[in-house]
Amino acid sequence: MDISVVIPLLNEEESLPELHRWIKEVMDNNGFSYEIIFIDDGSTDESWKIIQNLTEEFPEVKGIKFRRNYGKSQALNAGFKKALGDVIITMDADLQDNPEEIPGLYQMIKNDGYELVSGWKKVRHDSKIKKNIPSKLFNWAARKVSGLNLHDFNCGLKAYDQKVIKEINVYGEMHRYIPFLAKNAGFNKIGEKIVQHQARKYGETKFGSDRFIKGVLDLITLWFLTRFSKRPMHLFGSLGLLMFIIGGFTIFGILAVKAYKLYYGIPAHLVTDRPWFYIAIAAMILGSQFFLSGFLGEMIINTNNQVKRYTVEQEVNFNSYPKTDKAFGITSTSMGKAPDSSPSGESSFES
Numbered sequence: 001m002d003i004s005v006v007i008p009l010l011n012e013e014e015s016l017p018e019l020h021r022w023i024k025e026v027m028d029n030n031g032f033s034y035e036i037i038f039i040d041d042g043s044t045d046e047s048w049k050i051i052q053n054l055t056e057e058f059p060e061v062k063g064i065k066f067r068r069n070y071g072k073s074q075a076l077n078a079g080f081k082k083a084l085g086d087v088i089i090t091m092d093a094d095l096q097d098n099p100e101e102i103p104g105l106y107q108m109i110k111n112d113g114y115e116l117v118s119g120w121k122k123v124r125h126d127s128k129i130k131k132n133i134p135s136k137l138f139n140w141a142a143r144k145v146s147g148l149n150l151h152d153f154n155c156g157l158k159a160y161d162q163k164v165i166k167e168i169n170v171y172g173e174m175h176r177y178i179p180f181l182a183k184n185a186g187f188n189k190i191g192e193k194i195v196q197h198q199a200r201k202y203g204e205t206k207f208g209s210d211r212f213i214k215g216v217l218d219l220i221t222l223w224f225l226t227r228f229s230k231r232p233m234h235l236f237g238s239l240g241l242l243m244f245i246i247g248g249f250t251i252f253g254i255l256a257v258k259a260y261k262l263y264y265g266i267p268a269h270l271v272t273d274r275p276w277f278y279i280a281i282a283a284m285i286l287g288s289q290f291f292l293s294g295f296l297g298e299m300i301i302n303t304n305n306q307v308k309r310y311t312v313e314q315e316v317n318f319n320s321y322p323k324t325d326k327a328f329g330i331t332s333t334s335m336g337k338a339p340d341s342s343p344s345g346e347s348s349f350e351s
Helices: 016-030 047-057 072-082 099-110 128-146 162-167 174-184 209-228 232-263 275-303
Strands: 003-009 034-040 061-065 087-090 116-120 158-161 190-194 308-312 347-350
Touching: 003 016, 003 072, 003 099, 016 034, 016 047, 016 099, 034 047, 034 072, 047 061, 061 072, 072 087, 072 174, 087 099, 087 162, 099 116, 099 158, 099 190, 116 174, 128 174, 128 209, 158 162, 158 174, 174 190, 174 209, 209 232, 232 275
Parallel strands: 003 034, 003 087, 034 061, 116 190
Antiparallel strands: 087 158, 116 158, 308 347
């Protein structure tokens, strides 16, 4: 199958029939084999009924319905698990993403060698105050943190090689940072394509100030997890050491001044009367807590056997071991190239 179109949605009953007709027209005109996966993220209107009707009439249409609203990231993750296409296209259901862009995105993945292509709505048809300005600030921060020179991280219109969406785990509100997640998973061929943005035809935007705030918080979370999730002691240990140094030097300074005054008979206050003494003690206690947090983080990581540590792209010649002692769990096999552990030739190892 050439393309899987994954479309998360919430209360888009008016746009769904038109969106399906538009996608079908583009696919048929270009001769693609395809599927359309609608994920109903807890709609309260007739969206699911429309999806059911489309699935009965068109075999290429598939639907997933959540019991309640879980969020766009969870909807995308559910669609990614079911997608069978060589190239996966994601888009919003509000008709603001133009299906005419699909062939160009497909070509960039299949012919130009990109693993992920993100759309860039260079000309937007949204409110400048409510959406455009916050979006520009958000994208600037995302570029600085991720190191990816993308202009529109939050654009719903994206294209992925299948191996990308089968590797990454989209959770929480991390759908905005899928390019960042892909980069951290080792997929570095990430590109951008200017796409046409349509004015909203039906309903109202679901973008609010709370989503902007959550996006910033998620960006900080992703930065932390990217840099310190495997070795939390690097962060907490450094902070603990810094606090110990501050507290230690402060205590040393207080005691040195006290000793100097006593030696020369200069009247001096008690050490416990000085506020810097308590500041130093608080700093050292805080340093101990940082160290303890780092140790706990290391223990959690080392005892969690389900965390994926790395991904192997290909294996060769591992089935050429000679016959050895079975106590080591190695048995004799024939010579030759080891088969790939997955259709894409990738396998995941867990510690």
